[in-house]
Each structure stands twice: as structure tokens, then as C-alpha cells.
Amino acid sequence: MMSGNLARVSNxxxxxxxxxxxxxxxxxRDCVIASVASGSRLVALCADEKLQLFAIMADDEAGILGMARTALSKPAYPALTPECPAAQLFEREMAEQQGLLPEGHPWFKPVRGHLPGRPGPDPFGRKPAEVLAGLIPFYRVEGTSIHEVGVGPVHAGVIEPGHFRFQCLGEEVFHLEIALGYQHRGIERALLGGPHAATxxxxxxxxGDTTIGHTWAYCQNIEALSGIAPGPRASLIRAIALELERLANHTGDLGALAGDVGFLPTSSFCGRIRGDWLNLSALLCGSRxxxxxxxxGGVGFDLDGDRxxxxRTRxxxxxxETQAAVNLLWQAPTVMQRFERVGLLTGEQAQEIGAVGPAARASGLRLDVRLQHPLSGSSQSLIPHGWDDPAGSGGDVFARAWVRWREMHHSIDxxxxxxxxxGALGEGKKAERRDRPALGANQVCLSLVEGWRGEIAHLAVTDAGGAFSLYKVIDPSFHNWSGLALAMRGGQISDFPLCNKSFNLSYCGVDL
Amino acid sequence: MHRILLTRLAQGHRTNRMPNVAPPLPDRFRGLPVLDAKACASGCRACEAACPTGAISARKGLHLDLGKCLFCTACTDACPTGAVRFTGDHRLAVSDRKDLRIDSGEGLVLAEAMGKELRRVLGRSLRLRVVSAGGCNGCEVDVNVLQTIVWDLSRFGIQYVASPRHADGMVICGPVTRNMDLAVRKTWAAIPEPKLAFAVGACAISGGPYAGQKEQLGGAAEVVPVDYFIPGCPPHPLTILDGFLRALGRMPDQKTARKA
Incomplete structure (x- = not known):
């Protein structure tokens, strides 16, 4: 049920x-809290430079999206987080970006390690030298037998940087805190007044591993705000590319999960086959x-009959080959023994933190943008339903692996x-390139795309001159990182790589 | 067990034949661009206006900085006379930042191998610590893929290692964010001499699309002395491997090593 105070919006x-x-x-505040209490999901909560707050709510079962806004007269307001945990990171983000103080926030720490763009005091009260990623007051468990493990930002592999702080009793993890921001390159700040040449x-x-997902969401916003339609052929090519992106990443992750439990056949086969999927993206556009x-306005490359x-052949x-490689996993008792009942995220937890994507579906939540909030004019309705399979809803590493596997079948279909x-749509003609068309003034547009990690949300608001007064990019990882932290509770620290890979979240997508 | 072995048989031998035979690239792959100032309509400068990173200049001839180039199609789409085009040549690594600035009709001065003494020490065993410093996980993906059986990086004696103490060099992806500055410096300091630095991708060479953003430093060379520059957004794995092998003097088309 969604509060009547919200404006209905379409993706x-x-x-x-x-x-x-x-x-x-x-x-x-009441509207957001009441909507979440009655089962709606907080898609976005963000603020512009003039202290105008926007909230986007989704009733996924009903396929409804709603939006509300408010204007604050001073840079402080009573925090929503105590009653709506899914707001916790959004409120911390608004504090760091716009200097807005959420009074009574129970976990008030910087997100990325930068100063607010608006002039005024830093709500976190940091000294200039303290404005860096990873400099947050970490939660600590006290006790003579407790020890703390810190990992990162530079990790032991070709991985993006982040800092993980574990509170352990022996092997058992009591608590994991994840500090990000190392990849922060100021994307949202740069978007203000845009779109610009580099946008x-x-x-x-x-x-970068979700190029199609994020770029589609962005282009959808630009198209809606400028009144250009991409046309059915371009939409279909985008949808094809999105599923290829999903197949490449899911294949890679299933292989990496196999690697993390020492099952080398699948690990080594999938590492290679992932490249074959990436090469199909390169067949489309030259870039893996x-x-x-x-x-x-469309796509940069068309697919003729030969292509x-x-x-299809490749x-x-x-x-x-993917099926042959991945089926070995499910048939190996040693692998199943390591996947099952490890890294548990319950459905209740997933709902509370606002988890999205395969991780949420693996905990039994039924949400998928492609089915519930499809873009009009897209052919994503061709995607079959995935949640009639009870095997992949237990919330453990196995479920997160199995859900991806089922999804790959749907992508192939x-x-x-x-x-x-x-082929039936006929040959496409190359449209004139319009990267930065004039945008309508004082408009708002929300675009959702179900990327391989889950819901990608882009919110654009334009000013009186048709420039962005707010542009919010929400990678699915933004919602899901706290899911990884919860899944580690009570687990063994040696299971961290496996749990981490089962979520495989983005650092740069959060850090922006 | 039988099933694993049968699957292994069916998957077959997949390693490519680098450095002697490069694997085929897709027809739409965009490699080394070539500029033709004679074809350039004077005063048009549509390419400059279209370029997202200011990589191309049409003032007094055509000039392109491959360190800034994202190998997108903005300039080729904008040019009315076809004066800019991308070839399928994947070889892009250089050992001098200046060599990435190309003019009309010019090819690329490809990377020189490391000096004789350095080759004696590192030539058959090069251990690299990869650091992502504001990268988008694009370059990281294509650096990482070299470890798969298709590329089998370790057959060239090159390995990625977990500790900088075990490394002979660093591979940097990303523009080096302010928040990674210290970590990059510390990692570099922890690598014992002699050591090499590779900047992989437009971000690590020039800041890429993030150049000018106050949250980043504008590339790896701002923080560490970079020996090799491998352009692209991201560079194809073949381009990255070609760069590594050129550093080792292992590419058949290479002249004798000169770089000290």
C-alpha cells in the first residue's frame, strides 16, 4: 500500500x-515511514542544493512507483532511519553531500570521505585532515578475547579498494563494518548544471562492469526529458546488451564462487567463458x-541479419559450454557443503535494508524491475518469471548462486x-547523434533498469534552464552492501571471500 | 570425477598463441586511430566540440592525445570528411607519455623494452601488484582476464601478487582519487627496487573522463614515476598483454632494447 500523498510516476x-x-x-517523513511500514520499498531519498528532499517509493507487487518532496528551511530534520532502516545510508549521504543533519540518526558516519558541496558546517564535525575515506569511528566490540581484523583498502587481488573491519571472537565474526569511498571521483557533483561533454x-x-545498465538508465532520463524516443529497434538492442552483460557477470561470478571453495574446473572454465560473453558485447559495439x-536517442551500432x-551461433x-561448466558445481557435494547455510541473509533482513536484485530474490523477495516496472516500449516482458523456484530462496550463498543460474536461463530465453x-523489425537506419539535446525545464524523471546486480535507479531533476539541479545515481550495491555485513554475522571470517563474492557488489558504483 | 574429466575434454585447449599470433579481434574493435589532416575541412573543428575529454585538436593540423582518448566514436561521428578513423591495430603501449600525442599521418612509437640489466633481473619473472585507484572496474576486468586460461599470463613469467613486498612493479588503474592517494604511495613504497609502474587506461594516464575533477589527481604519474602507458577505455586485454610483453622485450616486432 502506498500513501496517497505520493505522485504516481512511471519508470x-x-x-x-x-x-x-x-x-x-x-x-x-510520515508518508515515507507509513509507506515502508505497509510494505513499500524506499528506492531513493535524496536532496538538492536548495534543501529540497525527494523520496521515491515502490510497491513492487502492484508495480507502482510514487514520488514526494519537501523543502527544509534549515539544514537539519528528524532522521527517518530509527523508523525506516532502509534510509540509513541515504541520510548519511545527504549529510555528506548537502550538509543536512539527520537528528537522531543511530549510525551517523560519513559515506565517502568528502566535504559537503553546500557552504556551511560539516555535520560530522571533521577536521580537514579527517576528510578521507575510511576515517570513520568504527563500531567496536569490547572484551579480552575479542580481536579486530582490518582489511584494505588495497586487497589481495585485482579488486577495487574498500576497507573491511571485523570484530571477531576466534574465527567467529560478531560484526563487520564496511567503509567505502576510496573510488569517489565526484560524479554526482559533476552532473549538476549538466549534462556536460563528459557526462x-x-x-x-x-x-564499469554495468556500463549498459547505468547508461541505459541515464539515456532513458535524457530521452524522457527531451522528448526523443529511442524507437523499438534501439530499445531491443539495449535489452539484448543488458542480458549479455548479465550473462557475462553471472558466469564470472559462478566461476569465482567455485574458485573461492577450491573447485577449480568450474572456476577455470567460467573465467574463460565469461570472456566469450564479453566478446559478444564486443561483436555488437567493438567494446567488451x-x-x-x-x-x-538510440544505439551507436545496429545489428544486421548476418550479425x-x-x-545467435556464438x-x-x-x-x-556454460551449462557444462556450471552443472559440475551442483553435482559436487563438496561444493554444496560449502555453499549451503553459509552467509545467511533472511528475507526479513533483506526487506528491512531495502535489498534489491539477485541477492534480494535469493532471500525470497519478489522484485525485478523488468517484470514489475518495465519501461514502456521495451520488450522486457519477454523475460519469464523466475521466482517459482523454491530452491533459490534460502538467503545463503547457495541461494545467491542458484538465483543467478536460474536468471541466466531466462536471459538466454x-x-x-x-x-x-x-529481424522482424527490419533494418535500422543510423540516427543523427544527439548526445546533449535540450532538456525540458522544471521536470523530474526516474529511470529504473534491472542490472545484473539489481535495480539501478537514476533520478534527474531539471531547473528553469533545463540543466540538472539534481542527478542521483543509485547502484544496486548502495542498498546491498549492508546485506553482506549482516550475512557475515555469526559466520566464520574465513568464509568472507565466499560471502563477498556471492554478493559481488560494486565499490565505484557506490563511491561515484 | 568422470564428468569433470569429460567436461575438461570437451572444453578443450583454449590458450591463444601470443606473442607470435594475436587472437582475432571483432570488426568493430577500435584500435589505433589515424589522422588525415589533408582530408580535414579547415575551420570545422566538429571533432573538438564532440570529444568528451578534449583529446583531439584540429588547430593547425590534426592532433590527438591517446592518453586522453576514450576510443569512443564521438570524433569519427562528428567528422564530415572522414579525417579521423580507428584502425584495428591493438598495439598502443608506449614508454614515454609524449609518444601518446600523435599528429596527422603519424603512427605510434611503441614502448621500448626495459634495459638490459633490468631484463636480467625481471625479464623471466615479473610480479605485479595491481592497484585500483578510482577505476570503474573496467580496466580491472581486462587486467584480471589475463590470468584466465585464454591468456595464461603466467606462461610469460608474469604474475599478479597479493603483497607489494613480493612485487617487482605496480599496475595502476583509475585516475588516482584523493581518497586513494596515500594507499597508492604506500603500496609503491613497499615494492622493493628495482621496480616498474604501468598506467593502464585513460584514467590512469590522464584522469580520463574525470580529468579536472577535484576528487582525483589526474593519473598515476602524479603519484609515482610511470614507466609504461597503456591507453584505452578500457584497453583490450590484448593491448594490455602487448604492453607487458613489450616491457619485457618479448614482442617479435620489437627493435632492440634501449630503455635504461
Whole structure:
């Protein structure tokens, strides 16, 4: 159930700002808390430079999205987090970006290690030398037998930087705190007043392993705000690229999970096959990561009949090899013994923190943008349902692996139909390039894309001149990192690499 | 067990034949760009306006900084006369930052191998510590993939290691964020001499799309002395491997080693 105070919005459709009800700060707070209490999900909570707060709520079962806003007269307000835990990181982020103090926030720490863009005092009261990633008051468990383990920012592998602080009793982890921000390169600050010349490239590299997902969400916003439609052919090519991105990453992660439990056949096969999926993205656009494919107004490259045929042939081969490699996992009792009942995230916890994507589905939550909030004009309805399979809802490492495996089947089904459908749409003609069209003034647009890690949310608000007065990028990892911390509680510290990989969250996608 | 062995048989031998035979690249792959100032319509400068990073200049001829280039299609789409085009040449690594600035009709002066003495010490066993410092996980993906069986990096004696104490060099991805400055410096300091630094990707060479942002430093060379620059966004794994092998003097098309 969603509060009546919210304006209904559709995924990827622009709305005049004045149609979003401007609530009093008290009513805004009550509206968000009541919506979450009645089962809605907090998609976004963010503020612009003028202390205007926006909240986006989703009733996923009903496929409804709602938006509300309020204006604060001073940079402080009573925190929502005590009643709505899913708001905790959003409120800390607003404090760090706009200097807004959420009074009574129970876990008030910086997120990325930078100073607010608005002039005024730092709500965290940091000295200049303390404004860096990882400099937060870590939660500590006291006791003579307790020991603390700190890992990172530089990790033992080709991995992005982050700091993990464990509170342990022997092997048992009581608590894990994750400090990010090392990859912070100021994307959202740079977007203000935009779009600029480098904006599209920043969106492609917001999380470089999710190029298609983030760039699609961004382009959808630009298209809705400027009144350009990408057309069915371009939409379908985007959807094909999105599923290829999912297949590549899921294959890589299943292989890496195998590697983390020492099951080398699947690890080594999948490491290679992941490259085959990436090479299919390169078949589309020359880039293994899908760079330069999705752009405002359409796609940079078309797929003619020959290319579709090659795509289908190579896809079928890669899929057969993926199946052979991954099925070894499920048949190995030693692997199952390490996957099952490890790294448990209950459905209740997942809901409370607002988890999204495969991690949330593996804990039994039913949410998928492709099914519940599909973009109009996209063919994502071709994706079959995934949650009729009770095997992948236990919230453990196995469930997170199994959900991905089931999803890969759905992606393949979709690709098969989509490549045929593309042939029926006729040849595409190259559209004139319009990377930075004029945007409508005083508009707001929310675009959601189900990336391989889960819901990617981009919120754009334009000012009277049609420039961004707020642009919010929410990678699924933003919601899910605290899921990893919860999944480690009571587990063994030696299981951390396995649990971490089962979520495989983005650092740069959060740090921005 | 039987099933594992059968699957292994079916998966077959997959390692490519580098350095002697480069694996095929997709037809839409964008490698070394070539500039043709004669074809350039004077005064148009549409490429400059379109370039997201200011990599290309059409003032007094055509000039391109491959360290800033994202190998996107903005300039080629904008150019009305086809004066800029991308070739399929994946070889892009250089050992002098200046060599990445190319002019009309010019090729690239590819990286020189490390000096004789350095080759004696590191030539058959090069251990690298990879540090992501504001990278988007794009370069990291294509650096990492060299460890898979397709590329089998270790057959060249190159390995990624977990500790800088075990390393002979550092691979840096990302523009080096302010928040990673200290970690990059500390990692570099912990690597024993002699050591090499590779900057992989546009961000690590010039800041890439983030150049000018106050949250980053504008590339690895601001923090450590970089020996090799491997451009791209991200560079193809083949381009990265070519860069590593050039440093070792292992590419068949290389002239004799000169770099001290």
C-alpha cells in the first residue's frame, strides 16, 4: 500500500516538477515511514542544493512507483532511519553531500570521505585532515578475547579498494563494518548544471562492469526529458546488451564462487567463458564492456541479419559450454557443503535494508524491475518469471548462486526471442547523434533498469534552464552492501571471500 | 570425477598463441586511430566540440592525445570528411607519455623494452601488484582476464601478487582519487627496487573522463614515476598483454632494447 500523498510516476517518464506534491517536512517523513511500514520499498531519498528532499517509493507487487518532496528551511530534520532502516545510508549521504543533519540518526558516519558541496558546517564535525575515506569511528566490540581484523583498502587481488573491519571472537565474526569511498571521483557533483561533454562517459564508467545498465538508465532520463524516443529497434538492442552483460557477470561470478571453495574446473572454465560473453558485447559495439553502444536517442551500432546470426551461433555455443561448466558445481557435494547455510541473509533482513536484485530474490523477495516496472516500449516482458523456484530462496550463498543460474536461463530465453524479433523489425537506419539535446525545464524523471546486480535507479531533476539541479545515481550495491555485513554475522571470517563474492557488489558504483 | 574429466575434454585447449599470433579481434574493435589532416575541412573543428575529454585538436593540423582518448566514436561521428578513423591495430603501449600525442599521418612509437640489466633481473619473472585507484572496474576486468586460461599470463613469467613486498612493479588503474592517494604511495613504497609502474587506461594516464575533477589527481604519474602507458577505455586485454610483453622485450616486432 502506498500513501496517497505520493505522485504516481512511471519508470522512464518525465513529469513536471509541480505535479510532485510538496509536503510539509512532517508529512513527508510520515508518508515515507507509513509507506515502508505497509510494505513499500524506499528506492531513493535524496536532496538538492536548495534543501529540497525527494523520496521515491515502490510497491513492487502492484508495480507502482510514487514520488514526494519537501523543502527544509534549515539544514537539519528528524532522521527517518530509527523508523525506516532502509534510509540509513541515504541520510548519511545527504549529510555528506548537502550538509543536512539527520537528528537522531543511530549510525551517523560519513559515506565517502568528502566535504559537503553546500557552504556551511560539516555535520560530522571533521577536521580537514579527517576528510578521507575510511576515517570513520568504527563500531567496536569490547572484551579480552575479542580481536579486530582490518582489511584494505588495497586487497589481495585485482579488486577495487574498500576497507573491511571485523570484530571477531576466534574465527567467529560478531560484526563487520564496511567503509567505502576510496573510488569517489565526484560524479554526482559533476552532473549538476549538466549534462556536460563528459557526462555520458561518466555514466558509462559509474560502474564499469554495468556500463549498459547505468547508461541505459541515464539515456532513458535524457530521452524522457527531451522528448526523443529511442524507437523499438534501439530499445531491443539495449535489452539484448543488458542480458549479455548479465550473462557475462553471472558466469564470472559462478566461476569465482567455485574458485573461492577450491573447485577449480568450474572456476577455470567460467573465467574463460565469461570472456566469450564479453566478446559478444564486443561483436555488437567493438567494446567488451558495451562502451559506446547506448546513447541518447538510440544505439551507436545496429545489428544486421548476418550479425544476428553470428550472435545467435556464438551465444548457443557459449551457453552450452556454460551449462557444462556450471552443472559440475551442483553435482559436487563438496561444493554444496560449502555453499549451503553459509552467509545467511533472511528475507526479513533483506526487506528491512531495502535489498534489491539477485541477492534480494535469493532471500525470497519478489522484485525485478523488468517484470514489475518495465519501461514502456521495451520488450522486457519477454523475460519469464523466475521466482517459482523454491530452491533459490534460502538467503545463503547457495541461494545467491542458484538465483543467478536460474536468471541466466531466462536471459538466454529472452535473447533467443529478441534476436528473432529484431529481424522482424527490419533494418535500422543510423540516427543523427544527439548526445546533449535540450532538456525540458522544471521536470523530474526516474529511470529504473534491472542490472545484473539489481535495480539501478537514476533520478534527474531539471531547473528553469533545463540543466540538472539534481542527478542521483543509485547502484544496486548502495542498498546491498549492508546485506553482506549482516550475512557475515555469526559466520566464520574465513568464509568472507565466499560471502563477498556471492554478493559481488560494486565499490565505484557506490563511491561515484 | 568422470564428468569433470569429460567436461575438461570437451572444453578443450583454449590458450591463444601470443606473442607470435594475436587472437582475432571483432570488426568493430577500435584500435589505433589515424589522422588525415589533408582530408580535414579547415575551420570545422566538429571533432573538438564532440570529444568528451578534449583529446583531439584540429588547430593547425590534426592532433590527438591517446592518453586522453576514450576510443569512443564521438570524433569519427562528428567528422564530415572522414579525417579521423580507428584502425584495428591493438598495439598502443608506449614508454614515454609524449609518444601518446600523435599528429596527422603519424603512427605510434611503441614502448621500448626495459634495459638490459633490468631484463636480467625481471625479464623471466615479473610480479605485479595491481592497484585500483578510482577505476570503474573496467580496466580491472581486462587486467584480471589475463590470468584466465585464454591468456595464461603466467606462461610469460608474469604474475599478479597479493603483497607489494613480493612485487617487482605496480599496475595502476583509475585516475588516482584523493581518497586513494596515500594507499597508492604506500603500496609503491613497499615494492622493493628495482621496480616498474604501468598506467593502464585513460584514467590512469590522464584522469580520463574525470580529468579536472577535484576528487582525483589526474593519473598515476602524479603519484609515482610511470614507466609504461597503456591507453584505452578500457584497453583490450590484448593491448594490455602487448604492453607487458613489450616491457619485457618479448614482442617479435620489437627493435632492440634501449630503455635504461
Amino acid at each position: 522512464g517518464a518525465a513529469l513536471p516538477l509541480k505535479k510532485v506534491p510538496k509536503l510539509s517536512p512532517g508529512a513527508f 555520458l562517459k561518466m555514466m558509462e564508467s559509474a560502474a 564492456l558495451g562502451r559506446d553502444l547506448v546513447r541518447p 544476428c546470426l553470428e550472435l 551465444m548457443e555455443k557459449a551457453w552450452a 529472452f535473447l533467443s526471442k529478441a534476436v528473432s524479433a529484431l
